[in-house]
Amino acid sequence: MKKICVFTGAASGINPLYKDAAYQMGQMIGSRGLGLVYGGGKMGLMGAVADGVLAANGRVTGIIPQFLDNVEVGHKGVTDLHIIDSMHERKAMMYDISDAFVIFPGGLGTLDETMEIITWRQLGLHNKPIIIVNLNGYWDSMLIMFQNIIEQGFMHHGHAGHFHQVDDLDGLMDKLDQLFQSDHLQA
Template structure:
């Protein structure tokens, strides 16, 4: 069983989404706090990001936000975090989030969430890390993405075992257990193209 002290959460910054996604964000923040796991995230107070952070703080959890200065200048940073780090770029932000986290959880989100998700999964494929990655498929939100990955496999651009680089769960109740019990990847970097 993996020891989890901190988990990075990637999720949407939009508040114009269904309550089912908002409820999932709140539930995840509360679940992390209840398990004594610090939340590492992008530092915003808006959308699912802010809801996850607020729920974790309300549950007595530690929350570490990492936000680039150009986004902070738009006044979207969260003022009540345990730690808020203002950094010089998105690249610095993503690397610091990676360094501060033992695992990764992806909630529904938009283009930024996809960017973060594919980067962290690709890094695992390349052997840069072996930290667990869990995709939370609330109400089938990620079904089309998963179908696209199946299409990549069918077309020969990925291997079936690449789907083992991340775990898919249907709801928040399954997240912590999935993180603690996820196996390491089965594809070694030197064989990924074979």
């Protein structure tokens, strides 16, 4: 089973569109026979995507540091919940067991995970697909920042190819289907 790691927020945000879309994305992932890897929380968008996968009878692997288990409330209903020691261990485990990465709306933690996984791809530490879901224009500023980094000569134009950008869930599922058909994610 291919595992999709979703980076997203432990909060729901002010627009209910995000939570609804997170749940729907989870249902789409689960119904395609894909597994979910995520930050292990029950709250916010994290919890919504996990609940969506579970509602579609999919497998969910949550990874949460002990100190966050009380804050983000570890999701005890997932298939596998790993309670680990540190954020570094969390990210390393998420990266190791995932076949592709989806960036969904979130806060600083999501931004941190996004920058690290794109940087690792740029450095050649992995060749796994990264898909930014720019739902409702949420990541517009980040995408503009990436273009500015290229224009200022701190990143090569080719490095923008280290990630894909889609605007909605249909685009995400089309991209995942396309990637699973290609050499990127062959078993």
